[in-house]
Amino acid sequence: MTFRPASLAVLLAVAATAGAAEPEFLLVIRDHRFTPAEIVVPANARVKLVLDNQDATPEEFDSHALNREKVVAGRSKAVVFIGPLAPGRYPFMGEFNVATAQGAVVAK
Amino acid sequence: MKRTSLCAALAAVAAAFPTAAHAGPDDYVHTPAVEYGEREVELRLGTATKSGEARQSAAALALGYGPTPWWFTEVYAKFERAGGEGTRFDAFEWENKFQLTEPGQYFVDLGLLVEIERPRDRAEGYELRLGPLLQKDVGPVQANFNVLIERHYRAAEPQVTELGYQWQLKYRWRPELEFGAQGFGEVGQWNDWAPAHAQEHTLGPALFGKLHVAGRKVVRYDAALLFGASSAAADRTLRARIEYEF
Numbered sequence: 001m002t003f004r005p006a007s008l009a010v011l012l013a014v015a016a017t018a019g020a021a022e023p024e025f026l027l028v029i030r031d032h033r034f035t036p037a038e039i040v041v042p043a044n045a046r047v048k049l050v051l052d053n054q055d056a057t058p059e060e061f062d063s064h065a066l067n068r069e070k071v072v073a074g075r076s077k078a079v080v081f082i083g084p085l086a087p088g089r090y091p092f093m094g095e096f097n098v099a100t101a102q103g104a105v106v107a108k
Numbered sequence: 109m110k111r112t113s114l115c116a117a118l119a120a121v122a123a124a125f126p127t128a129a130h131a132g133p134d135d136y137v138h139t140p141a142v143e144y145g146e147r148e149v150e151l152r153l154g155t156a157t158k159s160g161e162a163r164q165s166a167a168a169l170a171l172g173y174g175p176t177p178w179w180f181t182e183v184y185a186k187f188e189r190a191g192g193e194g195t196r197f198d199a200f201e202w203e204n205k206f207q208l209t210e211p212g213q214y215f216v217d218l219g220l221l222v223e224i225e226r227p228r229d230r231a232e233g234y235e236l237r238l239g240p241l242l243q244k245d246v247g248p249v250q251a252n253f254n255v256l257i258e259r260h261y262r263a264a265e266p267q268v269t270e271l272g273y274q275w276q277l278k279y280r281w282r283p284e285l286e287f288g289a290q291g292f293g294e295v296g297q298w299n300d301w302a303p304a305h306a307q308e309h310t311l312g313p314a315l316f317g318k319l320h321v322a323g324r325k326v327v328r329y330d331a332a333l334l335f336g337a338s339s340a341a342a343d344r345t346l347r348a349r350i351e352y353e354f
Contacts, residue, residue: 064283071144081212
């Protein structure tokens with residue numbers, strides 16, 4: 001049985017880069033809270049969340065519902081891509097400050 | 109150091125050593141995402157039985173760290189036990205995972221695994237294992253598929269480059285309990301696969317979970333009971349991994 005590596009390489013390249021521009025939403029982290037705490041995004045579309053951590057300490061955007069975990073260093077930004085999401089509410093939290101950093105993505 | 113230059117440097121180190129490799133029963137399914145700043149202690153355990161052969165067991169203890177948003181590095185001390193013999197040190201391993209795309213940005217998430225192992229038996233030289241890590245999320249279902257090549261370098265005997273794979277499907281029910289299936293396989297030489305009866309394929313049910321301890325302290329686990337799907341594979345393999353992240 002003979003394996004053709006070129007076929008796999010082409011498949012991987014096409015699969016990994018088949019993307020398109022997506023709508024962008026800003027989520028600010030300040031005083032260990034998310035602003036807005038609830039962010040409405042279009043359903044059935046890939047969405048880009050820009051996390052702007054204005055605190056001096058790092059925070060981790062964590063959502064089991066969205067299957068995303070992203071650490072944002074203090075006073076820096078990071079990007080999280082989510083979706084396409086079915087209509088619904090998807091909770092997230094700041095794993096380093098669970099008591100205050102709570103929020104949700106609402107897909108409509 | 110930039111992502112591309114570090115990947116290139118590791119590949120160059122691997123290529124600089126110009127000699128069959130088998131993943132142990134404690135092997136696990138790698139995922140492409142990296143958590144920046146995460147530190148972890150990891151314990152892996154696995155035991156495999158095959159009719160007419162001695163039980164093969166393996167364990168590994170590791171320390172890991174994510175120095176950048178796209179690179180996670182981990183150092184393992186690996187141990188093995190065969191049949192009624194005592195447990196003995198097997199190898200040191202340096203594992204590096206590179207997150208090449210942001211999760212969810214493209215149709216599939218892509219990472220790269222580069223492992224370099226130095227077996228206790230110096231006659232085995234160095235073992236290199238590398239390959240792409242793929243992940244696709246569809247709603248609450250996560251699918252992973254990795255294609256990995258393995259080769260020994262500077263070994264006493266001539267070696268071939270072998271091809272293996274690993275996959276998992278999991279339903280993300282709750283953070284503390286997810287369930288699904290995993291599979292592992294080795295097909296022989298990468299460009300000239302062994303006949304079906306000589307290939308090793310295992311698959312079976314798996315459990316996964318994440319438990320919050322406090323703050324960023326988290327315990328993760330995954331375990332699987334694998335059944336042989338080819339005559340050359342172990343009849344049953346029980347494997348588990350537990351990580352403490354802080």
